[in-house]
Amino acid sequence: MVYDEIARNRTKSFWLIVLFSIFVIWACYYIGIASGIGGGPGIFLGFFISLIMSLLSYYSGSSLLLTSVGAREADPNQYPELVHVVEEMKLSSGLPMPKVYVIPDPSPNAFATGRDPDHAVLAVNEGLLNLLNREELQGVIAHEMSHIKNRDILYATVVAVLLGMLILLSRFFTRFSLFGGGRRRSDDNGGGGWLFLVGIALAILAPILGQLIQMAISRQREYLADASGALISRNPIGLANALRKIANVQIPSNTTNGAVAPLYFMKPINVRTLFSTHPPIEERISRLEQMGYVKG
Amino acid sequence: MWIGIGVLAVIALFFLSQYNNFVVLRNRIQNAWAQINVELKRRYDLIPNLVEAVKGYMKFEKELLENVTKARADAMNAKGPAEAGVAENNLTASLRSVFAVVENYPELKADENVLKLQEELTTTENKIAFSRQFYNDIVMRYNQAIQIFPGNIIAMIFGFKKEEYFQVDLETVKDAPKVNLGL
Numbered sequence: 404m405v406y407d408e409i410a411r412n413r414t415k416s417f418w419l420i421v422l423f424s425i426f427v428i429w430a431c432y433y434i435g436i437a438s439g440i441g442g443g444p445g446i447f448l449g450f451f452i453s454l455i456m457s458l459l460s461y462y463s464g465s466s467l468l469l470t471s472v473g474a475r476e477a478d479p480n481q482y483p484e485l486v487h488v489v490e491e492m493k494l495s496s497g498l499p500m501p502k503v504y505v506i507p508d509p510s511p512n513a514f515a516t517g518r519d520p521d522h523a524v525l526a527v528n529e530g531l532l533n534l535l536n537r538e539e540l541q542g543v544i545a546h547e548m549s550h551i552k553n554r555d556i557l558y559a560t561v562v563a564v565l566l567g568m569l570i571l572l573s574r575f576f577t578r579f580s581l582f583g584g585g586r587r588r589s590d591d592n593g594g595g596g597w598l599f600l601v602g603i604a605l606a607i608l609a610p611i612l613g614q615l616i617q618m619a620i621s622r623q624r625e626y627l628a629d630a631s632g633a634l635i636s637r638n639p640i641g642l643a644n645a646l647r648k649i650a651n652v653q654i655p656s657n658t659t660n661g662a663v664a665p666l667y668f669m670k671p672i673n674v675r676t677l678f679s680t681h682p683p684i685e686e687r688i689s690r691l692e693q694m695g696y697v698k699g
Numbered sequence: 700m701w702i703g704i705g706v707l708a709v710i711a712l713f714f715l716s717q718y719n720n721f722v723v724l725r726n727r728i729q730n731a732w733a734q735i736n737v738e739l740k741r742r743y744d745l746i747p748n749l750v751e752a753v754k755g756y757m758k759f760e761k762e763l764l765e766n767v768t769k770a771r772a773d774a775m776n777a778k779g780p781a782e783a784g785v786a787e788n789n790l791t792a793s794l795r796s797v798f799a800v801v802e803n804y805p806e807l808k809a810d811e812n813v814l815k816l817q818e819e820l821t822t823t824e825n826k827i828a829f830s831r832q833f834y835n836d837i838v839m840r841y842n843q844a845i846q847i848f849p850g851n852i853i854a855m856i857f858g859f860k861k862e863e864y865f866q867v868d869l870e871t872v873k874d875a876p877k878v879n880l881g882l
Contacts (some may be wrong), residue, residue, distance in 0.1 A: 483815070487822035494734065495829035497727075497837065537821075637832065 408627075412554040416561045420460070423565055424453035426608070434601060460564035465516040465524050465556075467564055468666070472658045474504040474526045485532055485540070489525060492544045496635045498552060501525045510656035511535070511649045514666040515547040516560045523551045530654055535645050542642030543668055546632035553631070555624055559666050567662035573605030622682035629687055633694055643691040650684045717853045724841040728862055731834040735865075738826045739774075739787070745823060746771045746794070749816045753797070756807050760800050767793045784866075787827075794820060831865045838862045 428449035435445020459467070479486040486503055493500045501515070501523035511531040517523035525547055535543065550556055576599070633639035646669070655673035664671050670681040750764050757764065770793045774786035798817060801807045808814075842861050845854035853859075 483818050487818065487825075491822060491825045491829050494826055495833055497731075497833050 408553040408555075412558045416461075416558045419558070419561060419565070420457045424450075424457060427453040427456070430601065430604065437600075456565065456568060460561045460568075461518055464518065464560040464564040465522065467567070468516050468560065468663050469504055469524060469526060471567065471660060472506050472508070472526070472663055474506045477503040477505045477527075482532065484537060485527060488537065488541050488544050492541065492548045492635055495545075495637075496548045496552060498548060499523075501548075501551060503527070505529060505532075506658055508656050508658040509533075510654045510659075510671060511652060511669075512656065512659075512671060513543055513547055513668045514663070515550045515556050516563075516666065517551070517556050518560065519554065519557065520551050523556060525551075528656070528658075531649075534648055534652060538638065538641040539645035539648065541636050542632065542638065542640075542645045545636035546628050546642060546668060548635055549628045549631035553624075553627070555628070563662045563666055567660070569605050569608055570661060573602050573608075576602030576605060625682050626687070626690065629691055630694070633691060639691040639694040643688045643695065646684050646688050646691070714853055717850050718857060721841070721845060721850075721854060721857070721859050724837065724844060725859070725862075727837050728834070728841055731830060731837050734830045735827065735834060738823055738830055742790070742820065742823045742827065743771055743775055745816060745820055749794075749797070749813075749820065752810070752813050752816055753801065753807060756804050756810075757800065760797075763793075763797055763800060767797055780865075791824065794824075835864050838864055 428446055431449025431452065432442050432445045435448065436442050477485055482503075482505060485505070489503050490500065498520050501517070501520070502525070504524055504526040506526055506528045508528040509530040510528055511534045513525070513527040513531055515523060515525050525544065527543075531540070531543065550559075629639075629642060632642060636642070649669055653672055656671040659667070659671045669684070746767060750768060754764060767790070770786065770790040774783065774790045777783040777786040798820075801813065801817070844850050845859045845861065
C-alpha cells in the first residue's frame with residue numbers, strides 16, 4: 404500500500420541522514436587529529452558540518468537540485484498546456500498543487516523533488532514539451548505525481564543532495580592536496596597527505612551513496628509509479644506512447660549532472676551512472692500496454 | 700481493575716480515530732463535489748467568450764453557436780442530477796462540434812485568442828472529468844470504510860450514511876451526437 408511506502412521512505416531518509424552524520428563526524432575526528440587541532444574540536448566541527456548538511460538537504464534540497472540544473476518556475480502564460488496538465492493530474496490524484504518548473508534542456512525528461520507533497524516541485528525539460536502531445540505529457544506528469552504521493556521524492560532528494568556535496572568535497576580535497584600538498588612537501592612537512600586521503604575516502608564513499616540511490620530509485624519503484632500513474636490518469640497507453648517516443652529520439656541532456664540523474668523519469672543517455680537505476684523501457688511499455696488492454 | 704480501564708481506553712481511542720477518519724473522508728467528499736462545480740462554472744464562464752471570439756468568422760454556422768448558447772443555458776438551469784447529466788453531455792457535444800468546424804477556418808486556427816480559449820476549454824473539460832473521477836474514488840473509500848467491520852458499528856452509532864457515486868447515464872451518452880475530434 405501507498406501508506407507503507409510513505410513510512411518506508413521517511414524511515415530510510417532518517418537513517419540515511421544519521422549514517423551520513425556519523426560518517427562526517429568520524430572523518431572530522433581523524434582530520435582533527437591529523438591536522439593537529441585535536442580530536443575533540445574535530446568532533447565538534449564534524450557535528451556542526453553534518454547538522455548544516457542534513458538541514459540543507461532536508462529543507463533546501465529541492466531548490467539546490469533545481470538550481471544545479473538551471474530550472475525556472477514555469478509561467479502559466481508561456482506554458483499553458485503544461486500548467487493545465489499538472490492541474491488536471493492534481494485534481495485526479497487529490498494531491499496539493501506542486502510548483503511547476505521548466506529546464507532549458509532539449510532532452511525529453513522530467514523529475515519531481517521536494518520533502519513532502521506540500522513542498523513538491525515538478526521539473527520538466529523543454530524537450531519533453533516539444534516532443535509529446537497532451538495525452539503523453541499527461542502520462543509522464545501522472546507518473547511524477549505518484550512519486551510525490553509515495554514520498555519517493557523525499558528520499559531521492561536527500562540522497563541526491565548528499566551525493567552532490569560528497570562529489571564536490573572530494574574534488575575540493577583531492578585538488579587542494581595536489582596543489583597545496585606539493586608545496587608542503589618542499590618544506591619537508593609531511594602533513595599534506597591527509598587532505599589527499601580525505602579526498603580518496605570521499606571518492607570511495609560517493610559510489611556507496613550511489614548504491615543507496617539505486618535503492619531509492621529501484622526498478623520496482625519505477626514500475627509502481629508507472630502503475631499508480633496509470634491509475635491517476637486512467638490512461639496507461641498515454642505513458643506507454645510517451646516512453647516509446649522518448650526512447651526513439653536519444654537527445655543528450657545539457658543540464659543534468661551525476662547527482663540529479665537518477666531522479667529523472669528516464670535515465671539521461673549521456674550521463675554515466677555506476678549502477679543501473681532505471682528498468683528497461685521495453686518492459687515498462689509492455690506492462691503499461693497490458694493494463695491498457697484490460698481496460699479496453 | 701486497571702486492566703479493565705486500559706481495555707476501555709483502547710476501545711475509546713479506536714472509536715475516536717475511526718469517527719475522525721469518517722469525518723475527514725466525508726469532508727473530502729464535499730470538497731470534491733464543490734471542486735466539480737467550480738470547473739462547471741468555469742466552463743459556463745468561458746463559453747460566451749468563445750462564442751464572441753468565433754462569431755465574426757463563422758457567419759454560416761450561426762445555428763451551431765446558438766446550440767452552444769442554448770446548451771449552456773440548459774445546463775445552468777438543470778434541476779436534479781439526472782437532468783444536469785443530460786444537459787452537461789449535450790453541452791460537451793455541442794462544444795466539440797464547434798471545435799470541429801474551427802478546423803475548417805484557417806483564420807480561426809491562427810487566431811491566438813481562439814487557440815487560448817480552446818486550450819482553456821480543453822483543460823476545463825478534462826478537469827471536470829478528473830474531479831468526477833476523484834470524487835468517485837473518495838466516495839468509494841468512504842463507503843468502504845463505513846461498511847467494513849468494525850467501522851460499520853461506529854458508522855451506525857453516529858449515523859454515517861453511504862454516499863452516492865457520480866454516474867453518467869449510458870442511454871443519454873448513446874443519444875449524444877457523435878463528433879470525434881481530439882478535443
